[in-house]
Amino acid sequence: MRKFLTPMALALLASSGTQAQTSAPPRDTTLQPVAQLSQPTLQRQPGAEPASPESPRTVAIDWDQARADARRQANINAETVTAARLAPELPRPSNRDAGQVANTRLPVLVPNMASLNATQPPTVLLFPRPDFYTLSITGDGLLIEVFGTRLAHAVAPDAITARQLRATDPDDLRVSATEYGQVADFNRYGAAYTVTLECDNPQGDPRCADDVLVRHITRSLVIAAGSPGEGG
Template sequence: MGTIMRYGSGWAVAGLVIVSLVAGAAWISTSEAQTRQDPGATSPPPRPSITALVARPRGAVDWQAAVGGLRQSANVGESLAANLNREQVDKTAVPILLPRDPKLTAGARIYSFGDYYTITADTLGGGVSLSGTTATVPAGKPLKVESGPEMLTVQRTVDGQLASFVRFGVLYTVEIRCDTAGDPRCVDDNYVLGLVGKTTAVVMGKAARQAAGLGG
C-alpha cells in the first residue's frame, strides 16, 4: 500500500500511479513468455481486460475547475488537438490535457476508453505518453513526492521518467521514454518536470462537455 504524506493543507498520496496500456502489454508479454518456457502448459493464462487493469475506486471530476481551465486555454487546446482522432476525443469522459508544444502534438495518437485515455507521440530517440484517468492503484515502489496541491510525484522507469499529478480530480501522467540509456532527457527528472509545466491546455470532447453541463 502507498504511504500518505501531509504537505501543509494538501495530501500527497505517494503510492498512486496510473495503469497504462504499456503496463497491460508488459503483463501480457510476461505471461506469454512464461507460457512458452513451460512445455507442459496447454493454454496461456487469461489476459486481463483494460477494465480489470484499472483499479477502483474512481474519483469525481471537478467539472467547474475543468471548465475554468478550458476557458483559460481559449482555442489553444483545440488547435493542439487538431490532429487527434476526433471520435476518440469525443468519447473521452474526462478533460484531456495537452502540452503547449505543436511539434509534439502534431503526430500524436489518442486511445480512449471513456474515463481513461492515453496519448502517445514519437520524439527523436524516444517517445512521450500522456494519460488521464479517474482510477488509481498502489505503486509498486516508493515515489519521489513533491510538495504542492497537485500531489506531483516522479519516478524513474526502466527507460525514462514518469510524473503523475492530480488536476480537476483526475490523475494525469506524463512519461518520457528514451532509446539510449544516456539520453539526458531520461537521466534525471528535469525534462519530464518541464513537460508537466507545459501540459496545461485543456480539451473536452462531446462526452466531457456533456458531463460538464456544456452540451455536446
C-alpha cells in the first residue's frame, strides 16, 4: 500500500475532525462526463449522495504525476518558508466531515488563500467522498467552490464530440460565464475539476464580471490530500 497524503494535508486537516459540524452533507451534485461537469449554483442546497446513473465509470488516476507535482510543490513551499518565513496559507475546513479526506481516491486540489485577497477570514467547508469532493469557501459576498471527481457517466459518441469536449484555451481551461459568476473546468491526473465563483451581486461585483479571478484561483490550486488506497 502506498499512501499519498501530503504533510501539507495533515497540517490542513488534522484538527478539522475535532471541530463542530457547521453544515449539512455535500450538495446533491449530479455528475456528468469527465470533460463536461455540471455547474453548481447558489440555489442548490447540500443534500445526500450524488445521483447515480446506471453505470458510472471510475477513471484511472495518474498517481505518478500527482506525486511528482506534490514533491515539486513541497520544494517550492520550502523555498518560500526559507525566503519569507511564511508558507502559502491553505484553507482550513471547520466541519467534521473534512477529516475523511484521507479516503478520497483522487488528488484533492485546494486554492492558496492568498489568491482570494479576502478582507475577513472566510467560512471553509470540505465534503470528501472516495470518488469526489467539494470544497466551499464563503465570505466577502463571494462563494468559491472547488469540485473534483474521478467518476464519468458517459463517453463521447464520436471522435468529433470527444475533441470538442477536450478543447481548452492556452491555460488548459474551459472558462464560461454564468448567471451568478464564472466557471472554470479542467482535467488533471485523469480526474475532472470545476472551480466556480458566484457573487451575491454578480452584476455589480467586478470579481464575477470577468474571468480574471477564476483563472487566478485555478492557477493557485495545489495538491493538499488524496490517496490511491490499497495497492495504489
